[in-house]
Amino acid sequence: MCGAKAGGPDLAGVDVANETIIQGSVTRDGEPVNGYVRLLDASGEFTAEVPTSATGQFRFFAAEGQWTVRALVPGATVDRKVVASKGALTEVPIAV
Amino acid sequence: MSRSDVLVDADWVQAHLDDPKVVIVEVDEDTAAYDKNHIRNAVRIDWKKDLQDPVRRDFVDQAGFEALLSAKGIANDDTVVLYGGNNNWFASYAFWYFKLYGHQDVRLLDGGRKKWELDSRDLVDGAEVPNRPATEYRAQAQNTALRAFRDDVVNAIGAKNLVDVRSPDEFSGRLLAPAHLPQEQSQRPGHVPTARNIPWSKNANDDGTFKSDEELRALYAAEGVDLSKETIAYCRIGERSALTWFVLHQLLGQENVKNYDGSWTEYGSLVGVPIELGAN
Known part of the structure:
Protein backbone atom coordinates (compact mmCIF):
# COMPACT_ATOMS: atom_id res chain seq x y z
CA MET A 1 0.00 0.00 0.00
CA CYS A 2 1.14 3.49 -0.74
CA GLY A 3 0.09 5.41 2.32
CA ALA A 4 -3.18 6.66 3.74
CA LYS A 5 -5.80 8.56 1.79
CA ALA A 6 -7.35 11.53 3.50
CA GLY A 7 -11.07 11.30 4.25
CA GLY A 8 -13.45 8.42 3.77
CA PRO A 9 -13.84 5.96 0.89
CA ASP A 10 -14.88 6.98 -2.63
CA LEU A 11 -18.46 8.29 -2.74
CA ALA A 12 -19.22 7.19 -6.32
CA GLY A 13 -22.68 5.65 -6.42
CA VAL A 14 -23.62 6.80 -2.91
CA ASP A 15 -26.80 8.84 -2.48
CA VAL A 16 -25.15 11.41 -0.23
CA ALA A 17 -28.14 13.77 -0.09
CA ASN A 18 -30.38 11.08 1.38
CA GLU A 19 -27.94 9.33 3.69
CA THR A 20 -26.37 10.33 6.99
CA ILE A 21 -22.78 9.39 6.42
CA ILE A 22 -20.01 9.10 8.98
CA GLN A 23 -16.69 8.21 7.44
CA GLY A 24 -12.96 8.71 7.78
CA SER A 25 -9.66 6.94 8.08
CA VAL A 26 -7.48 5.37 10.75
CA THR A 27 -3.79 6.13 10.65
CA ARG A 28 -0.66 5.66 12.71
CA ASP A 29 2.14 8.16 11.93
CA GLY A 30 0.34 9.02 8.72
CA GLU A 31 0.17 5.42 7.51
CA PRO A 32 -3.11 3.49 7.23
CA VAL A 33 -3.80 0.96 9.96
CA ASN A 34 -5.67 -2.27 9.42
CA GLY A 35 -8.21 -2.75 12.13
CA TYR A 36 -11.86 -2.24 12.92
CA VAL A 37 -14.10 0.73 13.49
CA ARG A 38 -17.30 0.45 15.48
CA LEU A 39 -20.15 2.88 15.75
CA LEU A 40 -21.83 3.34 19.13
CA ASP A 41 -25.10 5.21 19.59
CA ALA A 42 -25.76 8.06 22.01
CA SER A 43 -26.25 5.57 24.86
CA GLY A 44 -22.97 3.83 24.07
CA GLU A 45 -24.69 0.79 22.51
CA PHE A 46 -23.03 -0.96 19.55
CA THR A 47 -24.65 -0.07 16.24
CA ALA A 48 -22.23 -1.25 13.58
CA GLU A 49 -18.66 -2.25 12.92
CA VAL A 50 -16.54 -2.38 9.78
CA PRO A 51 -12.97 -3.43 9.01
CA THR A 52 -10.85 -0.57 7.69
CA SER A 53 -10.00 -0.74 4.00
CA ALA A 54 -6.45 -1.31 2.78
CA THR A 55 -6.08 2.47 2.87
CA GLY A 56 -7.38 2.69 6.43
CA GLN A 57 -10.79 4.04 5.50
CA PHE A 58 -14.27 3.36 6.87
CA ARG A 59 -17.87 4.50 6.32
CA PHE A 60 -21.18 4.21 8.16
CA PHE A 61 -24.72 4.97 7.06
CA ALA A 62 -26.22 6.27 10.26
CA ALA A 63 -29.10 8.46 11.39
CA GLU A 64 -28.93 12.04 12.58
CA GLY A 65 -27.62 12.61 16.06
CA GLN A 66 -24.72 11.93 18.35
CA TRP A 67 -22.47 8.91 17.84
CA THR A 68 -19.17 7.55 19.07
CA VAL A 69 -16.73 6.17 16.52
CA ARG A 70 -14.34 3.65 18.12
CA ALA A 71 -11.22 2.43 16.34
CA LEU A 72 -9.95 -1.02 17.40
CA VAL A 73 -6.48 -1.79 16.10
CA PRO A 74 -3.75 -4.10 17.40
CA GLY A 75 -2.64 -2.57 20.67
CA ALA A 76 -4.96 0.44 20.77
CA THR A 77 -8.58 1.57 21.13
CA VAL A 78 -9.48 5.19 20.31
CA ASP A 79 -12.90 6.90 20.63
CA ARG A 80 -14.17 9.98 18.77
CA LYS A 81 -17.55 11.61 19.49
CA VAL A 82 -19.36 13.04 16.46
CA VAL A 83 -22.69 14.62 15.55
CA ALA A 84 -24.05 13.47 12.18
CA SER A 85 -26.64 15.10 9.96
CA LYS A 86 -28.44 13.98 6.82
CA GLY A 87 -27.00 15.04 3.52
CA ALA A 88 -23.72 16.15 5.07
CA LEU A 89 -20.57 14.06 5.31
CA THR A 90 -19.25 13.73 8.82
CA GLU A 91 -15.52 13.16 8.38
CA VAL A 92 -13.66 11.55 11.27
CA PRO A 93 -9.89 11.28 10.95
CA ILE A 94 -8.53 9.00 13.68
CA ALA A 95 -4.84 8.85 14.50
CA VAL A 96 -3.89 6.01 16.85
CA MET B 1 -22.44 -30.11 26.24
CA SER B 2 -20.02 -27.53 27.48
CA ARG B 3 -18.57 -24.33 26.19
CA SER B 4 -15.33 -26.02 25.12
CA ASP B 5 -17.28 -28.45 22.89
CA VAL B 6 -18.54 -25.61 20.71
CA LEU B 7 -16.06 -22.77 21.17
CA VAL B 8 -12.30 -22.83 20.66
CA ASP B 9 -9.77 -20.08 21.13
CA ALA B 10 -7.12 -18.90 18.69
CA ASP B 11 -4.37 -20.96 20.36
CA TRP B 12 -6.42 -24.10 19.81
CA VAL B 13 -6.86 -23.28 16.15
CA GLN B 14 -3.17 -22.46 15.79
CA ALA B 15 -2.32 -25.89 17.25
CA HIS B 16 -4.70 -27.68 14.85
CA LEU B 17 -3.86 -25.91 11.58
CA ASP B 18 -2.37 -29.11 10.17
CA ASP B 19 -4.76 -31.58 11.79
CA PRO B 20 -6.39 -33.43 8.85
CA LYS B 21 -9.57 -34.09 10.84
CA VAL B 22 -10.05 -30.42 11.69
CA VAL B 23 -11.49 -28.29 8.89
CA ILE B 24 -11.23 -24.55 9.40
CA VAL B 25 -13.92 -22.71 7.47
CA GLU B 26 -14.14 -18.98 6.88
CA VAL B 27 -17.61 -17.48 6.41
CA ASP B 28 -17.78 -13.72 5.99
CA GLU B 29 -20.41 -11.12 5.30
CA ASP B 30 -17.85 -9.69 2.89
CA THR B 31 -17.51 -12.84 0.81
CA ALA B 32 -14.33 -11.50 -0.80
CA ALA B 33 -12.45 -11.21 2.51
CA TYR B 34 -11.08 -14.74 2.06
CA ASP B 35 -9.52 -13.69 -1.26
CA LYS B 36 -7.43 -11.06 0.51
CA ASN B 37 -6.08 -13.38 3.17
CA HIS B 38 -7.25 -16.08 5.56
CA ILE B 39 -6.08 -18.48 8.25
CA ARG B 40 -3.75 -21.06 6.74
CA ASN B 41 -5.55 -24.18 5.50
CA ALA B 42 -8.97 -22.59 5.90
CA VAL B 43 -11.57 -23.25 3.21
CA ARG B 44 -14.28 -20.75 2.33
CA ILE B 45 -18.02 -21.07 2.42
CA ASP B 46 -19.82 -18.21 0.71
CA TRP B 47 -23.02 -17.55 2.68
CA LYS B 48 -24.70 -16.00 -0.37
CA LYS B 49 -23.63 -18.38 -3.11
CA ASP B 50 -23.21 -21.65 -1.20
CA LEU B 51 -25.89 -21.49 1.50
CA GLN B 52 -28.86 -19.89 -0.30
CA ASP B 53 -31.15 -21.34 -2.93
CA PRO B 54 -30.32 -19.46 -6.14
CA VAL B 55 -33.97 -18.76 -6.96
CA ARG B 56 -36.28 -18.98 -3.95
CA ARG B 57 -35.58 -17.26 -0.65
CA ASP B 58 -34.59 -20.36 1.29
CA PHE B 59 -31.63 -22.53 2.13
CA VAL B 60 -30.05 -25.09 -0.13
CA ASP B 61 -31.80 -28.40 0.42
CA GLN B 62 -30.32 -31.49 2.06
CA ALA B 63 -28.84 -32.78 -1.21
CA GLY B 64 -27.38 -29.34 -1.90
CA PHE B 65 -25.76 -29.20 1.52
CA GLU B 66 -24.32 -32.69 0.98
CA ALA B 67 -22.89 -31.63 -2.37
CA LEU B 68 -21.41 -28.45 -0.87
CA LEU B 69 -19.66 -30.16 2.03
CA SER B 70 -18.49 -33.02 -0.17
CA ALA B 71 -16.91 -30.55 -2.60
CA LYS B 72 -15.26 -28.66 0.27
CA GLY B 73 -13.67 -31.91 1.47
CA ILE B 74 -15.57 -31.99 4.76
CA ALA B 75 -16.39 -35.45 6.13
CA ASN B 76 -19.15 -36.33 8.56
CA ASP B 77 -16.64 -37.11 11.30
CA ASP B 78 -14.52 -33.98 10.81
CA THR B 79 -14.34 -31.26 13.42
CA VAL B 80 -15.45 -28.08 11.68
CA VAL B 81 -14.21 -24.79 13.11
CA LEU B 82 -15.98 -21.74 11.73
CA TYR B 83 -14.71 -18.20 11.86
CA GLY B 84 -15.46 -14.94 10.11
CA GLY B 85 -15.63 -11.20 10.28
CA ASN B 86 -18.28 -9.03 11.94
CA ASN B 87 -17.73 -10.72 15.29
CA ASN B 88 -18.61 -14.10 13.77
CA TRP B 89 -22.08 -13.08 12.54
CA PHE B 90 -22.02 -15.27 9.46
CA ALA B 91 -19.83 -17.90 11.08
CA SER B 92 -22.59 -18.20 13.71
CA TYR B 93 -25.15 -18.37 10.93
CA ALA B 94 -23.14 -21.19 9.31
CA PHE B 95 -22.82 -22.91 12.69
CA TRP B 96 -26.59 -22.88 13.09
CA TYR B 97 -26.95 -24.06 9.49
CA PHE B 98 -24.50 -26.97 10.07
CA LYS B 99 -26.53 -27.95 13.15
CA LEU B 100 -29.75 -27.65 11.15
CA TYR B 101 -28.38 -30.35 8.84
CA GLY B 102 -27.04 -32.41 11.73
CA HIS B 103 -23.26 -31.99 11.62
CA GLN B 104 -21.93 -33.52 14.80
CA ASP B 105 -18.81 -31.61 15.73
CA VAL B 106 -18.86 -27.95 14.77
CA ARG B 107 -17.27 -25.15 16.74
CA LEU B 108 -16.69 -21.42 16.54
CA LEU B 109 -13.34 -19.68 16.79
CA ASP B 110 -13.96 -17.30 19.70
CA GLY B 111 -13.62 -13.74 18.45
CA GLY B 112 -13.43 -14.83 14.82
CA ARG B 113 -11.30 -13.07 12.29
CA LYS B 114 -11.17 -9.83 14.25
CA LYS B 115 -9.63 -11.33 17.37
CA TRP B 116 -7.16 -13.23 15.18
CA GLU B 117 -6.16 -9.97 13.48
CA LEU B 118 -6.04 -7.91 16.67
CA ASP B 119 -3.68 -10.57 18.06
CA SER B 120 -1.54 -9.97 14.93
CA ARG B 121 -1.62 -13.69 14.10
CA ASP B 122 -0.51 -14.92 10.70
CA LEU B 123 -2.83 -14.94 7.70
CA VAL B 124 -1.82 -16.40 4.36
CA ASP B 125 -2.34 -14.84 0.95
CA GLY B 126 -5.80 -15.33 -0.52
CA ALA B 127 -4.43 -17.43 -3.37
CA GLU B 128 -3.04 -20.04 -0.99
CA VAL B 129 -5.92 -22.50 -0.87
CA PRO B 130 -5.78 -25.93 0.78
CA ASN B 131 -6.29 -29.02 -1.31
CA ARG B 132 -8.86 -31.19 0.44
CA PRO B 133 -9.99 -34.28 -1.47
CA ALA B 134 -13.75 -34.48 -2.02
CA THR B 135 -15.81 -36.53 0.43
CA GLU B 136 -19.21 -38.19 0.30
CA TYR B 137 -20.92 -36.14 2.94
CA ARG B 138 -24.32 -37.29 4.21
CA ALA B 139 -26.54 -34.66 5.82
CA GLN B 140 -29.58 -35.26 7.98
CA ALA B 141 -33.02 -33.86 7.26
CA GLN B 142 -33.34 -30.25 8.42
CA ASN B 143 -33.95 -30.08 12.17
CA THR B 144 -36.77 -27.56 12.23
Whole structure:
Protein backbone atom coordinates (compact mmCIF):
# COMPACT_ATOMS: atom_id res chain seq x y z
CA MET A 1 0.00 0.00 0.00
CA CYS A 2 1.14 3.49 -0.74
CA GLY A 3 0.09 5.41 2.32
CA ALA A 4 -3.18 6.66 3.74
CA LYS A 5 -5.80 8.56 1.79
CA ALA A 6 -7.35 11.53 3.50
CA GLY A 7 -11.07 11.30 4.25
CA GLY A 8 -13.45 8.42 3.77
CA PRO A 9 -13.84 5.96 0.89
CA ASP A 10 -14.88 6.98 -2.63
CA LEU A 11 -18.46 8.29 -2.74
CA ALA A 12 -19.22 7.19 -6.32
CA GLY A 13 -22.68 5.65 -6.42
CA VAL A 14 -23.62 6.80 -2.91
CA ASP A 15 -26.80 8.84 -2.48
CA VAL A 16 -25.15 11.41 -0.23
CA ALA A 17 -28.14 13.77 -0.09
CA ASN A 18 -30.38 11.08 1.38
CA GLU A 19 -27.94 9.33 3.69
CA THR A 20 -26.37 10.33 6.99
CA ILE A 21 -22.78 9.39 6.42
CA ILE A 22 -20.01 9.10 8.98
CA GLN A 23 -16.69 8.21 7.44
CA GLY A 24 -12.96 8.71 7.78
CA SER A 25 -9.66 6.94 8.08
CA VAL A 26 -7.48 5.37 10.75
CA THR A 27 -3.79 6.13 10.65
CA ARG A 28 -0.66 5.66 12.71
CA ASP A 29 2.14 8.16 11.93
CA GLY A 30 0.34 9.02 8.72
CA GLU A 31 0.17 5.42 7.51
CA PRO A 32 -3.11 3.49 7.23
CA VAL A 33 -3.80 0.96 9.96
CA ASN A 34 -5.67 -2.27 9.42
CA GLY A 35 -8.21 -2.75 12.13
CA TYR A 36 -11.86 -2.24 12.92
CA VAL A 37 -14.10 0.73 13.49
CA ARG A 38 -17.30 0.45 15.48
CA LEU A 39 -20.15 2.88 15.75
CA LEU A 40 -21.83 3.34 19.13
CA ASP A 41 -25.10 5.21 19.59
CA ALA A 42 -25.76 8.06 22.01
CA SER A 43 -26.25 5.57 24.86
CA GLY A 44 -22.97 3.83 24.07
CA GLU A 45 -24.69 0.79 22.51
CA PHE A 46 -23.03 -0.96 19.55
CA THR A 47 -24.65 -0.07 16.24
CA ALA A 48 -22.23 -1.25 13.58
CA GLU A 49 -18.66 -2.25 12.92
CA VAL A 50 -16.54 -2.38 9.78
CA PRO A 51 -12.97 -3.43 9.01
CA THR A 52 -10.85 -0.57 7.69
CA SER A 53 -10.00 -0.74 4.00
CA ALA A 54 -6.45 -1.31 2.78
CA THR A 55 -6.08 2.47 2.87
CA GLY A 56 -7.38 2.69 6.43
CA GLN A 57 -10.79 4.04 5.50
CA PHE A 58 -14.27 3.36 6.87
CA ARG A 59 -17.87 4.50 6.32
CA PHE A 60 -21.18 4.21 8.16
CA PHE A 61 -24.72 4.97 7.06
CA ALA A 62 -26.22 6.27 10.26
CA ALA A 63 -29.10 8.46 11.39
CA GLU A 64 -28.93 12.04 12.58
CA GLY A 65 -27.62 12.61 16.06
CA GLN A 66 -24.72 11.93 18.35
CA TRP A 67 -22.47 8.91 17.84
CA THR A 68 -19.17 7.55 19.07
CA VAL A 69 -16.73 6.17 16.52
CA ARG A 70 -14.34 3.65 18.12
CA ALA A 71 -11.22 2.43 16.34
CA LEU A 72 -9.95 -1.02 17.40
CA VAL A 73 -6.48 -1.79 16.10
CA PRO A 74 -3.75 -4.10 17.40
CA GLY A 75 -2.64 -2.57 20.67
CA ALA A 76 -4.96 0.44 20.77
CA THR A 77 -8.58 1.57 21.13
CA VAL A 78 -9.48 5.19 20.31
CA ASP A 79 -12.90 6.90 20.63
CA ARG A 80 -14.17 9.98 18.77
CA LYS A 81 -17.55 11.61 19.49
CA VAL A 82 -19.36 13.04 16.46
CA VAL A 83 -22.69 14.62 15.55
CA ALA A 84 -24.05 13.47 12.18
CA SER A 85 -26.64 15.10 9.96
CA LYS A 86 -28.44 13.98 6.82
CA GLY A 87 -27.00 15.04 3.52
CA ALA A 88 -23.72 16.15 5.07
CA LEU A 89 -20.57 14.06 5.31
CA THR A 90 -19.25 13.73 8.82
CA GLU A 91 -15.52 13.16 8.38
CA VAL A 92 -13.66 11.55 11.27
CA PRO A 93 -9.89 11.28 10.95
CA ILE A 94 -8.53 9.00 13.68
CA ALA A 95 -4.84 8.85 14.50
CA VAL A 96 -3.89 6.01 16.85
CA MET B 1 -22.44 -30.11 26.24
CA SER B 2 -20.02 -27.53 27.48
CA ARG B 3 -18.57 -24.33 26.19
CA SER B 4 -15.33 -26.02 25.12
CA ASP B 5 -17.28 -28.45 22.89
CA VAL B 6 -18.54 -25.61 20.71
CA LEU B 7 -16.06 -22.77 21.17
CA VAL B 8 -12.30 -22.83 20.66
CA ASP B 9 -9.77 -20.08 21.13
CA ALA B 10 -7.12 -18.90 18.69
CA ASP B 11 -4.37 -20.96 20.36
CA TRP B 12 -6.42 -24.10 19.81
CA VAL B 13 -6.86 -23.28 16.15
CA GLN B 14 -3.17 -22.46 15.79
CA ALA B 15 -2.32 -25.89 17.25
CA HIS B 16 -4.70 -27.68 14.85
CA LEU B 17 -3.86 -25.91 11.58
CA ASP B 18 -2.37 -29.11 10.17
CA ASP B 19 -4.76 -31.58 11.79
CA PRO B 20 -6.39 -33.43 8.85
CA LYS B 21 -9.57 -34.09 10.84
CA VAL B 22 -10.05 -30.42 11.69
CA VAL B 23 -11.49 -28.29 8.89
CA ILE B 24 -11.23 -24.55 9.40
CA VAL B 25 -13.92 -22.71 7.47
CA GLU B 26 -14.14 -18.98 6.88
CA VAL B 27 -17.61 -17.48 6.41
CA ASP B 28 -17.78 -13.72 5.99
CA GLU B 29 -20.41 -11.12 5.30
CA ASP B 30 -17.85 -9.69 2.89
CA THR B 31 -17.51 -12.84 0.81
CA ALA B 32 -14.33 -11.50 -0.80
CA ALA B 33 -12.45 -11.21 2.51
CA TYR B 34 -11.08 -14.74 2.06
CA ASP B 35 -9.52 -13.69 -1.26
CA LYS B 36 -7.43 -11.06 0.51
CA ASN B 37 -6.08 -13.38 3.17
CA HIS B 38 -7.25 -16.08 5.56
CA ILE B 39 -6.08 -18.48 8.25
CA ARG B 40 -3.75 -21.06 6.74
CA ASN B 41 -5.55 -24.18 5.50
CA ALA B 42 -8.97 -22.59 5.90
CA VAL B 43 -11.57 -23.25 3.21
CA ARG B 44 -14.28 -20.75 2.33
CA ILE B 45 -18.02 -21.07 2.42
CA ASP B 46 -19.82 -18.21 0.71
CA TRP B 47 -23.02 -17.55 2.68
CA LYS B 48 -24.70 -16.00 -0.37
CA LYS B 49 -23.63 -18.38 -3.11
CA ASP B 50 -23.21 -21.65 -1.20
CA LEU B 51 -25.89 -21.49 1.50
CA GLN B 52 -28.86 -19.89 -0.30
CA ASP B 53 -31.15 -21.34 -2.93
CA PRO B 54 -30.32 -19.46 -6.14
CA VAL B 55 -33.97 -18.76 -6.96
CA ARG B 56 -36.28 -18.98 -3.95
CA ARG B 57 -35.58 -17.26 -0.65
CA ASP B 58 -34.59 -20.36 1.29
CA PHE B 59 -31.63 -22.53 2.13
CA VAL B 60 -30.05 -25.09 -0.13
CA ASP B 61 -31.80 -28.40 0.42
CA GLN B 62 -30.32 -31.49 2.06
CA ALA B 63 -28.84 -32.78 -1.21
CA GLY B 64 -27.38 -29.34 -1.90
CA PHE B 65 -25.76 -29.20 1.52
CA GLU B 66 -24.32 -32.69 0.98
CA ALA B 67 -22.89 -31.63 -2.37
CA LEU B 68 -21.41 -28.45 -0.87
CA LEU B 69 -19.66 -30.16 2.03
CA SER B 70 -18.49 -33.02 -0.17
CA ALA B 71 -16.91 -30.55 -2.60
CA LYS B 72 -15.26 -28.66 0.27
CA GLY B 73 -13.67 -31.91 1.47
CA ILE B 74 -15.57 -31.99 4.76
CA ALA B 75 -16.39 -35.45 6.13
CA ASN B 76 -19.15 -36.33 8.56
CA ASP B 77 -16.64 -37.11 11.30
CA ASP B 78 -14.52 -33.98 10.81
CA THR B 79 -14.34 -31.26 13.42
CA VAL B 80 -15.45 -28.08 11.68
CA VAL B 81 -14.21 -24.79 13.11
CA LEU B 82 -15.98 -21.74 11.73
CA TYR B 83 -14.71 -18.20 11.86
CA GLY B 84 -15.46 -14.94 10.11
CA GLY B 85 -15.63 -11.20 10.28
CA ASN B 86 -18.28 -9.03 11.94
CA ASN B 87 -17.73 -10.72 15.29
CA ASN B 88 -18.61 -14.10 13.77
CA TRP B 89 -22.08 -13.08 12.54
CA PHE B 90 -22.02 -15.27 9.46
CA ALA B 91 -19.83 -17.90 11.08
CA SER B 92 -22.59 -18.20 13.71
CA TYR B 93 -25.15 -18.37 10.93
CA ALA B 94 -23.14 -21.19 9.31
CA PHE B 95 -22.82 -22.91 12.69
CA TRP B 96 -26.59 -22.88 13.09
CA TYR B 97 -26.95 -24.06 9.49
CA PHE B 98 -24.50 -26.97 10.07
CA LYS B 99 -26.53 -27.95 13.15
CA LEU B 100 -29.75 -27.65 11.15
CA TYR B 101 -28.38 -30.35 8.84
CA GLY B 102 -27.04 -32.41 11.73
CA HIS B 103 -23.26 -31.99 11.62
CA GLN B 104 -21.93 -33.52 14.80
CA ASP B 105 -18.81 -31.61 15.73
CA VAL B 106 -18.86 -27.95 14.77
CA ARG B 107 -17.27 -25.15 16.74
CA LEU B 108 -16.69 -21.42 16.54
CA LEU B 109 -13.34 -19.68 16.79
CA ASP B 110 -13.96 -17.30 19.70
CA GLY B 111 -13.62 -13.74 18.45
CA GLY B 112 -13.43 -14.83 14.82
CA ARG B 113 -11.30 -13.07 12.29
CA LYS B 114 -11.17 -9.83 14.25
CA LYS B 115 -9.63 -11.33 17.37
CA TRP B 116 -7.16 -13.23 15.18
CA GLU B 117 -6.16 -9.97 13.48
CA LEU B 118 -6.04 -7.91 16.67
CA ASP B 119 -3.68 -10.57 18.06
CA SER B 120 -1.54 -9.97 14.93
CA ARG B 121 -1.62 -13.69 14.10
CA ASP B 122 -0.51 -14.92 10.70
CA LEU B 123 -2.83 -14.94 7.70
CA VAL B 124 -1.82 -16.40 4.36
CA ASP B 125 -2.34 -14.84 0.95
CA GLY B 126 -5.80 -15.33 -0.52
CA ALA B 127 -4.43 -17.43 -3.37
CA GLU B 128 -3.04 -20.04 -0.99
CA VAL B 129 -5.92 -22.50 -0.87
CA PRO B 130 -5.78 -25.93 0.78
CA ASN B 131 -6.29 -29.02 -1.31
CA ARG B 132 -8.86 -31.19 0.44
CA PRO B 133 -9.99 -34.28 -1.47
CA ALA B 134 -13.75 -34.48 -2.02
CA THR B 135 -15.81 -36.53 0.43
CA GLU B 136 -19.21 -38.19 0.30
CA TYR B 137 -20.92 -36.14 2.94
CA ARG B 138 -24.32 -37.29 4.21
CA ALA B 139 -26.54 -34.66 5.82
CA GLN B 140 -29.58 -35.26 7.98
CA ALA B 141 -33.02 -33.86 7.26
CA GLN B 142 -33.34 -30.25 8.42
CA ASN B 143 -33.95 -30.08 12.17
CA THR B 144 -36.77 -27.56 12.23
CA ALA B 145 -36.70 -27.54 16.04
CA LEU B 146 -33.93 -24.99 15.55
CA ARG B 147 -35.68 -22.85 12.92
CA ALA B 148 -38.65 -20.52 13.32
CA PHE B 149 -40.95 -19.54 10.47
CA ARG B 150 -43.16 -16.48 10.16
CA ASP B 151 -46.28 -18.09 11.63
CA ASP B 152 -44.25 -19.26 14.62
CA VAL B 153 -43.32 -15.64 15.24
CA VAL B 154 -46.85 -14.29 14.89
CA ASN B 155 -48.07 -17.00 17.27
CA ALA B 156 -45.30 -16.21 19.73
CA ILE B 157 -46.48 -12.62 20.28
CA GLY B 158 -47.30 -12.31 23.96
CA ALA B 159 -46.84 -16.06 24.43
CA LYS B 160 -43.14 -16.89 24.04
CA ASN B 161 -39.92 -14.99 24.40
CA LEU B 162 -39.15 -12.94 21.33
CA VAL B 163 -35.63 -11.57 21.33
CA ASP B 164 -34.87 -8.87 18.80
CA VAL B 165 -31.09 -8.75 18.59
CA ARG B 166 -30.78 -5.75 16.27
CA SER B 167 -29.38 -2.43 17.38
CA PRO B 168 -31.69 -0.17 19.42
CA ASP B 169 -32.14 2.15 16.44
CA GLU B 170 -33.28 -0.69 14.20
CA PHE B 171 -35.58 -1.98 16.97
CA SER B 172 -37.21 1.41 17.50
CA GLY B 173 -37.66 1.95 13.77
CA ARG B 174 -35.06 4.70 13.39
CA LEU B 175 -32.85 2.58 11.10
CA LEU B 176 -33.83 -0.21 8.70
CA ALA B 177 -30.45 -1.92 8.44
CA PRO B 178 -27.15 -2.08 10.30
CA ALA B 179 -25.42 1.27 9.99
CA HIS B 180 -22.63 0.03 7.74
CA LEU B 181 -25.19 -0.69 5.00
CA PRO B 182 -27.21 1.78 2.91
CA GLN B 183 -30.67 2.40 4.37
CA GLU B 184 -32.58 1.52 1.23
CA GLN B 185 -35.08 -1.16 2.27
CA SER B 186 -38.72 -0.50 1.52
CA GLN B 187 -40.40 -2.56 4.23
CA ARG B 188 -41.84 -1.10 7.41
CA PRO B 189 -39.52 -0.30 10.29
CA GLY B 190 -40.15 -1.41 13.86
CA HIS B 191 -40.28 -4.69 15.76
CA VAL B 192 -42.55 -7.60 16.63
CA PRO B 193 -44.83 -6.61 19.52
CA THR B 194 -43.69 -8.00 22.89
CA ALA B 195 -40.14 -8.59 21.60
CA ARG B 196 -37.33 -7.60 23.94
CA ASN B 197 -34.47 -5.70 22.36
CA ILE B 198 -31.27 -7.38 23.48
CA PRO B 199 -28.67 -6.47 20.85
CA TRP B 200 -26.38 -9.32 19.81
CA SER B 201 -23.43 -7.12 20.80
CA LYS B 202 -24.30 -7.49 24.48
CA ASN B 203 -23.18 -11.14 24.14
CA ALA B 204 -19.68 -10.17 23.08
CA ASN B 205 -16.66 -8.24 24.23
CA ASP B 206 -15.15 -5.50 22.05
CA ASP B 207 -12.65 -7.99 20.60
CA GLY B 208 -15.50 -10.22 19.45
CA THR B 209 -15.05 -12.99 22.03
CA PHE B 210 -18.12 -14.17 23.89
CA LYS B 211 -18.76 -13.07 27.44
CA SER B 212 -18.61 -15.68 30.18
CA ASP B 213 -21.57 -17.99 30.82
CA GLU B 214 -22.21 -16.15 34.11
CA GLU B 215 -22.27 -12.75 32.38
CA LEU B 216 -24.56 -14.11 29.67
CA ARG B 217 -27.01 -15.64 32.15
CA ALA B 218 -27.04 -12.37 34.08
CA LEU B 219 -27.71 -10.43 30.86
CA TYR B 220 -30.82 -12.40 29.92
CA ALA B 221 -32.08 -12.49 33.52
CA ALA B 222 -31.68 -8.72 33.80
CA GLU B 223 -33.61 -8.26 30.55
CA GLY B 224 -36.47 -10.31 31.93
CA VAL B 225 -36.14 -13.26 29.57
CA ASP B 226 -37.53 -16.38 31.27
CA LEU B 227 -35.37 -19.07 29.68
CA SER B 228 -37.71 -21.81 30.83
CA LYS B 229 -40.08 -20.60 28.11
CA GLU B 230 -39.59 -21.11 24.39
CA THR B 231 -37.55 -18.40 22.73
CA ILE B 232 -37.34 -17.13 19.16
CA ALA B 233 -34.46 -14.85 18.19
CA TYR B 234 -34.56 -12.65 15.11
CA CYS B 235 -32.68 -9.78 13.51
CA ARG B 236 -32.79 -8.46 9.93
CA ILE B 237 -31.75 -11.51 7.88
CA GLY B 238 -31.03 -14.08 10.59
CA GLU B 239 -27.27 -13.95 10.99
CA ARG B 240 -26.97 -11.80 14.11
CA SER B 241 -29.79 -13.78 15.69
CA ALA B 242 -27.86 -16.96 14.85
CA LEU B 243 -25.18 -15.58 17.16
CA THR B 244 -27.73 -15.09 19.93
CA TRP B 245 -29.13 -18.56 19.17
CA PHE B 246 -25.57 -19.88 19.61
CA VAL B 247 -25.32 -18.17 22.99
CA LEU B 248 -28.66 -19.40 24.29
CA HIS B 249 -28.74 -22.88 22.74
CA GLN B 250 -25.08 -23.89 22.62
CA LEU B 251 -23.35 -21.94 25.39
CA LEU B 252 -26.19 -21.74 27.92
CA GLY B 253 -27.71 -25.10 26.91
CA GLN B 254 -31.30 -23.88 26.40
CA GLU B 255 -32.94 -26.51 24.18
CA ASN B 256 -36.07 -24.61 23.19
CA VAL B 257 -34.53 -21.74 21.25
CA LYS B 258 -35.13 -21.13 17.55
CA ASN B 259 -33.62 -18.73 15.08
CA TYR B 260 -36.02 -16.92 12.74
CA ASP B 261 -33.96 -16.52 9.58
CA GLY B 262 -36.74 -14.71 7.71
CA SER B 263 -36.29 -12.04 10.36
CA TRP B 264 -37.18 -8.41 9.83
CA THR B 265 -36.81 -8.41 6.04
CA GLU B 266 -39.66 -10.94 5.99
CA TYR B 267 -41.72 -9.86 8.99
CA GLY B 268 -41.51 -6.16 8.15
CA SER B 269 -42.86 -6.89 4.67
CA LEU B 270 -45.83 -9.06 5.71
CA VAL B 271 -49.27 -7.60 5.11
CA GLY B 272 -51.45 -7.23 8.16
CA VAL B 273 -49.16 -8.38 10.95
CA PRO B 274 -48.82 -6.23 14.07
CA ILE B 275 -45.76 -4.00 14.34
CA GLU B 276 -44.64 -1.83 17.21
CA LEU B 277 -42.46 1.26 17.03
CA GLY B 278 -40.31 2.83 19.71
CA ALA B 279 -37.71 1.70 22.21
CA ASN B 280 -37.88 -1.22 24.65
